[in-house]
Structure formats: C-alpha cells, structure tokens
Amino acid sequence: MENNLEKIFYENKNNPYELEKLFHKNKNQFIKLINKEKSINNDQVIQFWDARINYKNSFDLKKIIISIILAVLCWIPLRILIEKEVMEFDKFMTFLPCIFTFTFSLLLSTYDFKIKSIIYIFLISLITGLYLFFIPFNEKSQSIINIYIHIPIFLWSMIGFFYCDFKLKNYQKIFDFLLLSGEMIIWSTLLLISGIILTFITLTLFKMINIEIEDFYFKNIVSLGIIIAPFLSVPILKKFSDFNISSVIAKIFAPLAIITLITYLLFSLITKNVPYENRNILITYNIILVAVLGIIIFINANYVRTSYFFISNFVLISVSTIIDLIALTAIIYRIREYGLTPNKITVLGINFLMLINLIWILISMIKNIHEEKKYENIVNTISKYLPIYSIWSLIVIVIIPIIFKYK
DSSP: OHHHHHHHHHHTTTOHHHHHHHHHHOHHHHHHHHHHHTTTOOSHHHHHHHHHHHHHTSOOHHHHHHHHHHHHHHHHHHHHHHHHTOSOHHHHTTHHHHHHHHHHHHHHHTTSOOHHHHHHHHHHHHHHHHHHHHSOOOTTOHHHHHHHHHHHHHHHHHHHHHHTTTOTTOHHHHHHHHHHHHHHHHHHHHHHHHHHHHHHHHHHHHHHTTOOOHHHIIIIIIHHHHHHHHHHHHHHHHHTTTSOHHHHIIIIIHHHHHHHHHHHHHHHHHTTOOTTTOHHHHHHHHHHHHHHHHHHHHHHHTOOSSHHHHHHHHHHHHHHHHHHHHHHHHHHHHHHHHOOOHHHHHHHHHHHHHHHHHHHHHHHHHHTTTOTTHHHHHHHHHHTTHHHHHHHHHIIIIIHHHHTTTO
16 A cells, blocks of 8 residues: 555656645555655655645644633633533523634634634624524423534534635535544544543542542533543644544444444344334434444545445445435334424434435445546535535524424
C-alpha cells in the first residue's frame, strides 16, 4: 500500500487537488513520504507540504486556551442549574444546547473566521432557544420528547453548515465536517474515559484520608469535564492530525461491523426476535444503522483503490440496507396494528431517509465502479444528505408536534 501511495503521489505531484485528497486518505503514510523526500528533494511541492505538516502538528497553546475558555462559558449555565437545582427544566436547560452550538461554532471560527457565518449561527441558536422556551413542556408527551431528541441533531447540522460557510454545494467540506464529527466523538469518549478513571482515583484517595468531596467534585469537576471534552477534542485532532484514527476504524472495525451485523441479523430472525412485535429490537436496529453510517463515512474518508475497501464498503452498505428494509416494514406493520403516533411517524421518516441514503450510495458505487472519480462521487452522495436530515429534524421539531398538538 505504501508503494502504491508513493506511485500515486509522484503521478499527481503537480495536481494540488489530488495531493490534498491523497493526504486525507492516508495521512500517516503521506507524512512519512514527505519526511523521507525532504531529505533528498528540495523542490517547492515538498517544501510546501513540509511546512504545512509541521504547522499542523505544532502545539498551539492559543487554541487550547480558547477552547477551555469557550467550554467554561458553556459550563456556567449548567453549573447554575446544578447549584440552584432548578425544577423548571424546560425553561432553563433548553438554552444549553443552543449556547453550546454557538460557542462551539466560535471554536471552529478560530481556524477560519467569518463574521457573517457567526451572525447566522447566533440567530439560529437564538431562535431555537426561544422556540424551546415557549413550547408547552410535558415529559409524558411523545412530541415534546422527540423535540428534545432532535434538537441536538438539528443544531449539529447547523454547525455543519457553519463549517462550510453555509455553502451547501461544497460537498467535500461537508464531508470533512462529518469526518471531524466522528473523530471528535471518538476523542471526546477517550477523554471522558480518562476522566472517569481520574475521578475514581481521586475519590478513592480522598476517602482514604476521611475527606468527603463527592458532592463538590461531581458538581464542579465532573460537570466541567463533560462539557469541555468536545471542545478539547478539536485542538487535539489538529495536534495529532498525523494519527489517522478514522483509518484504524475503517481497516479494523469495518469487517468486525460486517460480521456483527450479519450475525445479529441472522440470530434475531432465527430466534424470532423480529422488530415487528418487539419494540426494543426495532430501537436496536435504528441505533445500529446510525452507527453504521458513521463507519461508512470513516471508510470513504480513507478510501483507496483496493478490493478490500470496495468489498468492505459494498457489503456493509448492503447489509445495512437489508436491516433498514426490515425496520421500515416493521414500523409500517406497527402503525397498521397499533395506530399512528408521533414516535412512529418520526422513526418511519428517519428510516425511510436512511434507506434512500444507503441505496443512493450503493448505486453511486456500482455506477462509478470503473471511474477514476469514484471516491468523489461517493463523498458527494453522502454529503448531499446532511441538509435532508436537517430538514427532517426540523419537521420533527416544529411540524409533527403541531399536528399532534404537542401530545
């Protein structure tokens, strides 16, 4: 694979777009190649990439400090809520995701500052927060619960539009955001796991000297750690850009995911634990589909022209399509048997959208199997769907609750 990358590099040495694509496909090998070449070759291409790689891997204390400051600004309202034990959850807590969205967008703007985009994301966050503030809160209402579930999805898509400067046809930039989101979740999870270990050690040590700090620690340190993790994950990604974690997932977890999916599907059918009657199985199917879409993004972010990647991609998408079809028919069956509810409409819509998305990617793969721009076509197909998911989440947040009168 390393020789293949070196060959592609020299074939496209004067093609900036191809070099950029090659860098994103396999950052680790690309950086090794540049470091090897700079000792024997001093042309402008090598100098440029050497400067860029060294810059991206340099420790930027300024961005770390900015990340911490913005995270603390997000943490303050949460800390007030915890301290005062505010009972009106709907009138206070609803502003937190909106504050998080705007503040996190400010973090992304430290890399590419655009005042117009910041104004847009501020207005969107403000309008969303006001909407949540005025809706009639009812914890037993399916419509209201779906609003709170889909608000983060909607705001996440808005951050994606902010990331691409609200240019929705910039498919590569949208795909970069999807990849960034996946890697950010992974790094945030690693930071939180480290935090859990540190919490256990800290509480144990203080308990040994008969000092009770649980209340203070959970209210202040743990709550701050949960908020700060995604903010710190972004500069960490910039710092360790040569460590391509998405490539590891694409190479190792893709085949494992395929085996798991096929095994789970077969056993659920053999044991007759089908989603038609078992609601928990249906929920599991949908969680699996969301996770698989993330793995598909990682695979295509590191796509190389090998049979391994093509087969992994093709099989994973095909099996996911079958699972989605079963889930979709199960939802239709449950609607016929038990009637229409906000939950069923919501799940029906998202499963239908995911099915079309998976089929579209599958068709794009088959249609462009012999084309040189196969990677770009798949990336475009994946990226085009972010606005569609955003629109559906908006329908769940605004339209469906009105139809069911927020019940």
